[in-house]
Amino acid sequence: MKILVAVKRVVDYNVKVRVKSDQTGVETANVKMSMNPFDEIAVEEAVLLKEKGVATEIVAVSCGVSQCQETLRTAMAIGADRAILVECNEELQPLAVAKLLQSLVAREQPAMVILGKQAIDDDCNQTGQMLAALARLPQVTFASKLDVADGMATVAREVDGGSETLQVTLPAVVTVDLRLNEPRYVTLPNIMKAKKKPLETLTPAALGVDVAPRLKTLKVSEPPVRSAGIKVPDVATLVAKLRTEAKVI
Amino acid sequence: MRYQAPLKDMLFAMQDLAGLSTVTALPGMEDYGQDTAQAVLEESAKFCEGVVAPLNWEGDKNPSSWKDRVVTTTPGFKEAFAQFAEGGWQGVIHPTEFGGQGLPKLVATPCAEMLHAASLSFALCPMLTDGAIEALLVAGSDELKNKFAAKLISGEWTGTMNLTEPQAGSDLAAVRARAEPQADGTYKVFGTKIFITYGEHDMTGNIVHLVLARVPGAPEGVKGISLFVVPKFLVNDDGSLGARNDAWCVSIEHKLGIKASPTAVLQFGDNGGAVGYLVGEENRGLEYMFIMMNAARFAVGMQGIAVADRAYQKAVTFARERVQSRDLAGSDGPVAIIHHPDVKRMLLTMRAHVEGARALAYVAAAISDVAHHAAEPAERASNQAVYEFLVPVVKGFSTEMSIEMASLGVQVHGGMGFIEETGAAQHYRDARILTIYEGTTAIQANDIVGRKTLRDKGVVAKALCGRIAMTEKDLAAHNDADCTAMRLALSQGRAALEESIDFILANGKSDAKAVYAGAVHYLKLAGLVLCGWQMARAMMIAQDRMAEDPAFFNAKVVTARFYADAVLPQAGALAQSIRQAGASTNRMSVDLF
Numbered sequence: 001m002k003i004l005v006a007v008k009r010v011v012d013y014n015v016k017v018r019v020k021s022d023q024t025g026v027e028t029a030n031v032k033m034s035m036n037p038f039d040e041i042a043v044e045e046a047v048l049l050k051e052k053g054v055a056t057e058i059v060a061v062s063c064g065v066s067q068c069q070e071t072l073r074t075a076m077a078i079g080a081d082r083a084i085l086v087e088c089n090e091e092l093q094p095l096a097v098a099k100l101l102q103s104l105v106a107r108e109q110p111a112m113v114i115l116g117k118q119a120i121d122d123d124c125n126q127t128g129q130m131l132a133a134l135a136r137l138p139q140v141t142f143a144s145k146l147d148v149a150d151g152m153a154t155v156a157r158e159v160d161g162g163s164e165t166l167q168v169t170l171p172a173v174v175t176v177d178l179r180l181n182e183p184r185y186v187t188l189p190n191i192m193k194a195k196k197k198p199l200e201t202l203t204p205a206a207l208g209v210d211v212a213p214r215l216k217t218l219k220v221s222e223p224p225v226r227s228a229g230i231k232v233p234d235v236a237t238l239v240a241k242l243r244t245e246a247k248v249i
Numbered sequence: 250m251r252y253q254a255p256l257k258d259m260l261f262a263m264q265d266l267a268g269l270s271t272v273t274a275l276p277g278m279e280d281y282g283q284d285t286a287q288a289v290l291e292e293s294a295k296f297c298e299g300v301v302a303p304l305n306w307e308g309d310k311n312p313s314s315w316k317d318r319v320v321t322t323t324p325g326f327k328e329a330f331a332q333f334a335e336g337g338w339q340g341v342i343h344p345t346e347f348g349g350q351g352l353p354k355l356v357a358t359p360c361a362e363m364l365h366a367a368s369l370s371f372a373l374c375p376m377l378t379d380g381a382i383e384a385l386l387v388a389g390s391d392e393l394k395n396k397f398a399a400k401l402i403s404g405e406w407t408g409t410m411n412l413t414e415p416q417a418g419s420d421l422a423a424v425r426a427r428a429e430p431q432a433d434g435t436y437k438v439f440g441t442k443i444f445i446t447y448g449e450h451d452m453t454g455n456i457v458h459l460v461l462a463r464v465p466g467a468p469e470g471v472k473g474i475s476l477f478v479v480p481k482f483l484v485n486d487d488g489s490l491g492a493r494n495d496a497w498c499v500s501i502e503h504k505l506g507i508k509a510s511p512t513a514v515l516q517f518g519d520n521g522g523a524v525g526y527l528v529g530e531e532n533r534g535l536e537y538m539f540i541m542m543n544a545a546r547f548a549v550g551m552q553g554i555a556v557a558d559r560a561y562q563k564a565v566t567f568a569r570e571r572v573q574s575r576d577l578a579g580s581d582g583p584v585a586i587i588h589h590p591d592v593k594r595m596l597l598t599m600r601a602h603v604e605g606a607r608a609l610a611y612v613a614a615a616i617s618d619v620a621h622h623a624a625e626p627a628e629r630a631s632n633q634a635v636y637e638f639l640v641p642v643v644k645g646f647s648t649e650m651s652i653e654m655a656s657l658g659v660q661v662h663g664g665m666g667f668i669e670e671t672g673a674a675q676h677y678r679d680a681r682i683l684t685i686y687e688g689t690t691a692i693q694a695n696d697i698v699g700r701k702t703l704r705d706k707g708v709v710a711k712a713l714c715g716r717i718a719m720t721e722k723d724l725a726a727h728n729d730a731d732c733t734a735m736r737l738a739l740s741q742g743r744a745a746l747e748e749s750i751d752f753i754l755a756n757g758k759s760d761a762k763a764v765y766a767g768a769v770h771y772l773k774l775a776g777l778v779l780c781g782w783q784m785a786r787a788m789m790i791a792q793d794r795m796a797e798d799p800a801f802f803n804a805k806v807v808t809a810r811f812y813a814d815a816v817l818p819q820a821g822a823l824a825q826s827i828r829q830a831g832a833s834t835n836r837m838s839v840d841l842f
Binding site: 014029030032034070073074077185186187188189190191192194195 | 253280284285287289291292295299300332335336337340341350797800
């Protein structure tokens with residue numbers, strides 16, 4: 001069984017991001033970049049499935065600038081067998097990534113596509129779902145438990161009310177949540193082995209995919225600085241202030 | 250408190266100052282370029298930050314304990330060591346032939362720095378194991394290497410270095426442990442060894458002790474010491490563990506710092522004699538030890554840099570948060586203390602010393618790689634000579650400064666710094682051992698004066714001064730205010746160092762006591778100037794690359810400038826003291842104390 005895992009290169013979760021002075025986005029120059037933490041969980045799950053004998057090949061995919069190769073090498077150091085970089089210097093929004101992954105799914109025919117539930121830079125939580133729709137595959141999102149047997153995946157999902165267990169036929173798209181597993185620490189021998197694993201570079205054009213953004217970012221600004229609280233004399237004043245000043249009701 | 254490995258500075262020091270590309274151009278080193286180095290450092294950082302650093306405080310609160318000859322390490326250490334071994338981190342630098350990763354020392358050094366910074370106590374176990382591995386690989390027979398090396402490199406077993414006895418510390422000639430040859434070629438070892446780091450613990454199935462002892466009829470003094478492998482459990486030919494050997498931990502020490510590291514008194518031969526295997530030839534034990542000692546001393550230097558950096562990071566975090574007193578420039582209310590000039594001075598001092606010492610150490614590591622792997626024997630030899638000069642400097646200077654910097658770290662915290670729970674005090678206590686073990690500062694100083702300056706008539710020392718002079722020329726070409734200030738400070742520092750070298754060469758034989766009275770100051774002067782030299786190089790590179798990363802490179806230029814303005818001026822004072830203080834030291838007769 002082949003598994004395709006998608007990984008995204010994002011600003012490291014430890015970094016305190018700053019908004020660029022021209023308010024077009026967040027400052028990413030010279031900022032530490034890492035694999036999206038949810039994607040680490042996705043790769044770990046794929047590797048666990050391989051170690052259990054369920055999966056036979058893990059292909060890691062990333063879309064973006066050429067430095068994404070580092071992220072893919074990390075995926076291979078965790079245990080992916082080979083990697084594909086879809087190299088692109090333009091902004092890639094979730095729909096574009098979903099289309100790129102769709103073309104790779106058609107090419108690779110994996111039994112499962114595993115993705116992190118969302119990226120910590122845009123928090124979109126869209127790519128997996130869009131991919132499933134485009135590729136006409138069943139989807140299970142926010143997986144906190146995953147079992148594969150007899151061509152089916154049984155998945156427990158984290159939902160607002162608690163946990164919901166679904167079963168889907170493979171091939172399917174699964175997006176993973178925090179509680180699914182704890183990613184392993186990469187070993188030194190595996191870092192060295194990963195250097196020799198195959199990494200293929202493609203382009204959106206070669207895959208025949210139009211990746212032009214459909215959404216335009218108008219402005220990015222810091223959240224307003226927290227100001228001092230005030231005391232109100234009664235509930236009526238509270239309601240009035242919430243309505244007219246805070247404008248939240 | 251969280252530790253964050255300073256990857257940017259480590260990569261800068263590795264690539265720009267130490268010359269990673271030169272190292273990867275060496276035969277056999279092609280695989281270890283920038284991408285690999287970065288990947289290795291990042292994963293090492295994750296492990297050190299995530300698994301080891303959280304244990305540091307626990308180790309101090311809940312140190313190793315001894316009962317009935319058994320040592321229990323701090324809760325969490327055993328599991329962490331298993332993960333360390335599984336990660337392949339013990340084998341970073343060791344030959345692939347025995348299961349190691351064979352990485353260049355230049356890439357292994359930042360990994361070691363991070364591990365030490367995460368927890369000095371924890372990192373001591375792999376460090377001493379490295380020493381045992383080196384001794385075996387340098388001098389052991391194939392049989393010994395096959396039996397012990399691979400399992401030490403994989404982290405399945407750990408190793409110890411057993412030199413010290415109650416009457417023999419700095420003076421190893423006084424070692425009394427004895428080894429009696431047996432009919433089957435093995436020896437029976439008898440004696441007491443003290444201060445044995447990780448001499449006993451519960452983390453692995455076996456411990457391999459490397460022990461210095463005398464065989465009957467051996468010559469007096471250092472020329473009569475042999476080296477033996479004395480395993481805790483004997484090892485059968487099939488690699489399985491056999492009988493428990495007659496080597497027992499009779500106590501562990503109650504120490505000022507590095508509390509979680511079990512410091513053992515080991516008793517060999519109370520029950521008939523511990524089985525030992527000769528390493529190499531009889532009476533050459535100390536020679537083998539010295540080959541290994543360069544690596545061990547360099548490692549302790551890295552410990553100094555590591556703990557100083559850990560203390561610095563903590564001090565900066567505190568200084569950003571603690572609010573006391575108005576800003577001298579005027580403010581509405583009190584400000585965070587990081588705004589006050591004296592706090593900035595303390596933090597800059599810590600930062601400048603850490604960055605300078607790190608740069609020098611990494612440069613030395615690269616020189617060691619060239620010394621090991623260069624194709625030409627002449628190139629190997631000349632680099633080895635420079636490396637051997639730098640080792641006592643890295644050990645002596647980085648450790649002495651680490652105590653001062655850890656003390657500053659406490660100072661920045663004010664009263665809270667004196668309270669154990671804050672955590673700054675632990676770094677101060679942990680650092681205190683670094684100038685003592687693996688050769689005291691005085692021993693490093695004797696080495697740099699006797700073996701490394703007098704013996705070759707100052708050739709290597711003066712050649713390094715020559716390289717500093719070349720950097721001064723580069724600074725002159727840069728011609729801006731910062732480079733000019735650095736050039737002047739560096740040239741004065743170099744002059745102080747050259748003058749001191751001349752003084753030593755002139756008086757080394759005729760007034761040895763006066764020269765050796767100033768030896769530690771000579772060591773400090775060498776460290777001060779050589780680290781300043783690296784900061785000068787860093788300043789110019791940072792200026793050239795400013796646009797790539799303004800925040801990082803601007804900080805580098807300012808830190809280097811501070812080094813020139815506030816640290817390098819000490820050079821002149823040290824040179825004067827080296828020249829002058831010998832006379833009064835000689836004059837003060839023993840009975841006057």
